[in-house]
Amino acid sequence: MKIATWNVNSLKVRLPQVINWLNLNQPDVLCLQETKLQDEFFPMDDIAQAGYHSTFIGQKTYNGVALLSKEAGSDVCTALPGPDDVQKRLIAATYGDLRIICAYVPNGEHVDSEKYTYKLEWLSRLHHFLQQEQARYGQVALLGDFNIAPEDRDVYDPEAWRGQVLCSEPERQAFRGLLDTGFVDSFSLFEQPEKTYTWWDYRMMAFRRNRGLRIDHILLSREMADRCTAWQVDKTPRKLERPSDHAPVWVELA
DNA sequence: ATGGCAACTCCAAGTTGA
Numbered sequence: 035m036k037i038a039t040w041n042v043n044s045l046k047v048r049l050p051q052v053i054n055w056l057n058l059n060q061p062d063v064l065c066l067q068e069t070k071l072q073d074e075f076f077p078m079d080d081i082a083q084a085g086y087h088s089t090f091i092g093q094k095t096y097n098g099v100a101l102l103s104k105e106a107g108s109d110v111c112t113a114l115p116g117p118d119d120v121q122k123r124l125i126a127a128t129y130g131d132l133r134i135i136c137a138y139v140p141n142g143e144h145v146d147s148e149k150y151t152y153k154l155e156w157l158s159r160l161h162h163f164l165q166q167e168q169a170r171y172g173q174v175a176l177l178g179d180f181n182i183a184p185e186d187r188d189v190y191d192p193e194a195w196r197g198q199v200l201c202s203e204p205e206r207q208a209f210r211g212l213l214d215t216g217f218v219d220s221f222s223l224f225e226q227p228e229k230t231y232t233w234w235d236y237r238m239m240a241f242r243r244n245r246g247l248r249i250d251h252i253l254l255s256r257e258m259a260d261r262c263t264a265w266q267v268d269k270t271p272r273k274l275e276r277p278s279d280h281a282p283v284w285v286e287l288a
Numbered sequence: 289a290t291g292g293c294a295a296c297t298c299c300a301a302g303t304t305g306a
Contacts, residue, residue: 043294043295043305044294044295044296046295047294047295068295068305070295070296094296094297095295095296095297095303095304096296096304096305141304141305141306142306143304143305143306179306181305181306198306199306200306233306235292235293235306236292236293236294237291237292237293237294238291238292238293240293247306249306276294279293279294279305279306
């Protein structure tokens with residue numbers, strides 16, 4: 035079984051790439067972030083033609099998340115518990131014995147920004163939600179764009195980024211807090227090449243120079259981690275014309 | 289030292305991302 039995550043930075047623009055990636059990689063579930071589509075415009079017919087069910091929650095211009103899957107999901111949840119939030123950043127569903135959570139963590143903009151405060155609050159709410167889901171379902175996976183580089187090895191220039199948004203200590207602490215609820219960063223289950231990243235800025239030829247960050251993650255509950263046989267980032271779509279700035283990441287489960 | 293790209297939007301200059 036293969037489960038994957040990809041921040042597509044506009045599903046409207048990236049649809050052909052997503053369809054092609056589904057055909058080539060045949061994931062059981064693909065989590066998408068930054069679809070940037072209102073629900074009435076979601077291209078579920080094109081995705082169905084590729085053999086996939088769609089479950090989604092979106093809004094105009096910003097955010098938006100979706101689950102594409104070979105089997106239909108059940109028990110769908112489209113928001114974190116708590117007060118209504120216009121920002122559509124979370125969707126979860128059950129596939130067989132697996133609970134899959136797709137998250138688009140706020141960027142935070144800058145450590146002095148109100149958006150940074152919102153990010154930390156959002157992560158705290160995610161933490162509580164994860165505990166609930168863990169208690170309710172046995173096998174849980176949290177996939178998505180976390181907008182956090184957990185360690186210095188996840189940053190092309192750790193000194194330049196030290197204390198900056200995506201790398202600040204409170205964010206890294208929040209990431210470790212998620213792991214403390216009983217999850218493993220699947221990346222860390224395997225020997226990894228140095229300078230393994232999942233996002234590269236569009237500017238300054240960052241991809242060609244591999245000036246990237248590892249900010250897209252797949253966290254697995256312990257039972258699932260025991261079944262995990264591979265972690266991969268697929269850099270091929272990042273090399274295409276009009277790429278997303280993020281690459282897809284996937285894990286294989288026995 | 290700064291900004292450098294891309295996508296979005298009442299279509300065009302401002303916002304957002306990371």
